Amino acid sequence: MAGVGLSEKAYRPRNESTASPPAQVSDEKLVAQVRRGGGLAAEELVRRYYQPLVRYLRRLMGNEDLAEELHQRTWLSALEHLDRFDASAPGGLKAWLYRIAINKANDYWRASGRERAAKKGLRLITDEEVDAADKRMESTEQEQKLRKAIDLLPAHQQQVLMLRYYGKLRFVEIAEVIGCPLNTALGRMHKAILKLRELMDQALEENAER
Secondary structure (H helix, E strand, O other): OOOOOOOHHHHOOOOHHHOOOOOOOOHHHHHHHHHOOOHHHHHHHHHHHHHHHHHHHHHHHOOHHHHHHHHHHHHHHHHHOHHHOOOOOOOHHHHHHHHHHHHHHHHHHHHHOHHHHHHHHOOOOOHHHHHHHHHHOOHHHHHHHHHHHHHHOOHHHHHHHHHHHOOOOOHHHHHHHHOOOHHHHHHHHHHHHHHHHHHHHHHHHHHHOO
């Protein structure tokens, strides 16, 4: 569906007392109105979730201006693709918005090259393994191979990884954000670690054979 046009100020309510208005109308009804072209309904949804969504992005990114920018990107994407929202899915509109916000954060991290700090920021393999790897390949090559390994992970494992090591969220919070049981979030992280170790071992073997 075509995106609903909103003014710049609609993405950033200035009046804190109206930033989280009482839920007199359900999210589902407001979404239905937006799908019919209701701009006021769209502004109501933005106001309703402004504080929790920006607060989450601020914690995730550690930067207020960046949180505001990603908040706007999140809503631009949500309104453009509102036909994809499934009201029967776990977590409702809030969980759907948070998943979009996560994707926007991941896009930012990739575009900014933040994965280059993966070796130091992501302790996905033990310090001993990192030290051993450093002895057999240059640091820049190590980081490049680790970034490539991360890109090979399934999207749902990458998502948990990014939230845990970049977003600094607890696993309980991760499970809530992505709408899955705690054990599922832990299981995805465990599988991601095992897969990364396997991929990094393969990279070391390939480098040793050269």
